[in-house]
Amino acid sequence: MQTPAQSPAPRLQVRNLQSPIAGPYTFDLAAGECISIAGPSGAGKSLLLRMLCDLDPNTGEILLDGAPRSGIGAPVWRSQVVYQPAEPAWWLPTAGAHFKPGQIPRMQELLPQLNLSPALLEHEVSRLSTGERQRMALIRSLACNPKVLLLDEPTAALDPEAVAATETLLRKEVASGLSVILVTHSAQQAQTLGHRHMTMRERQLHEDTP
Numbered sequence: 001m002q003t004p005a006q007s008p009a010p011r012l013q014v015r016n017l018q019s020p021i022a023g024p025y026t027f028d029l030a031a032g033e034c035i036s037i038a039g040p041s042g043a044g045k046s047l048l049l050r051m052l053c054d055l056d057p058n059t060g061e062i063l064l065d066g067a068p069r070s071g072i073g074a075p076v077w078r079s080q081v082v083y084q085p086a087e088p089a090w091w092l093p094t095a096g097a098h099f100k101p102g103q104i105p106r107m108q109e110l111l112p113q114l115n116l117s118p119a120l121l122e123h124e125v126s127r128l129s130t131g132e133r134q135r136m137a138l139i140r141s142l143a144c145n146p147k148v149l150l151l152d153e154p155t156a157a158l159d160p161e162a163v164a165a166t167e168t169l170l171r172k173e174v175a176s177g178l179s180v181i182l183v184t185h186s187a188q189q190a191q192t193l194g195h196r197h198m199t200m201r202e203r204q205l206h207e208d209t210p
């Protein structure tokens with residue numbers, strides 16, 4: 001994918017981010033940039049995403065548009081740096097109940113783009129197929145209007161048509177300025193969406209040479 005125009009300050013500046021079992025990680029992510037991360041199972045990819053959104057204990061510093069995370073409360077941070085795990089959690093009976101009133105117009109705009117019927121919003125989450133839940137989770141993440149989206153294998157449960165719709169939507173969002181860190185086992189998806197490519201090995205991150 002073509003490199004985005006560089007903004008003056010990186011969207012995300014990660015400096016010596018580490019835990020007793022992972023890192024240190026130091027890298028920048030620009031506004032409207034997508035970094036893909038590949039690597040074997042158990043290498044530490046999800047650990048990194050969880051540290052970035054401050055769900056796992058970590059030290060080091062992260063700046064969002066130049067503002068240190070240490071000066072931003074965790075709920076605000078997690079609303080701007082949104083983490084979508086490989087198996088997203090649902091805590092209310094229906095998918096629709098997870099959207100705040102202010103998020104509904106955005107949700108309604110996104111549903112058809114991922115080939116989802118609005119009727120699914122009223123179904124019990126447990127009745128949705130795995131692929132429907134995965135696409136609904138992406139809509140839930142995007143409806144938060146994040147600055148950075150941390151995606152852990154967002155198309156793992158999807159058929160080829162749904163994968164294509166998801167990739168088209170993500171390309172559009174990234175082109176509009178969303179910054180994404182995309183963990184994927186699909187080399188094709190990494191090439192389609194990523195501006196830069198990294199590999200995690202034994203909890204160390206290596207940038208692939210272009």
Ligand SMILES: Nc1ncnc2c1ncn2[C@@H]1O[C@H](COP(=O)(O)OP(=O)(O)OP(=O)(O)O)[C@@H](O)[C@H]1O
Nearest residue numbers: 021039040041042043044045046047048056086200
């Ligand atoms: N809190 C923790 N304490 C100790 N070890 C942990 C902790 N959380 C995860 N691990 C271990 O760290 C390793 C990396 O896990 P992680 O989930 O990041 O792998 P991954 O690269 O995302 O793998 P996959 O591609 O299978 O999802 C695993 O061996 C996991 O068991």
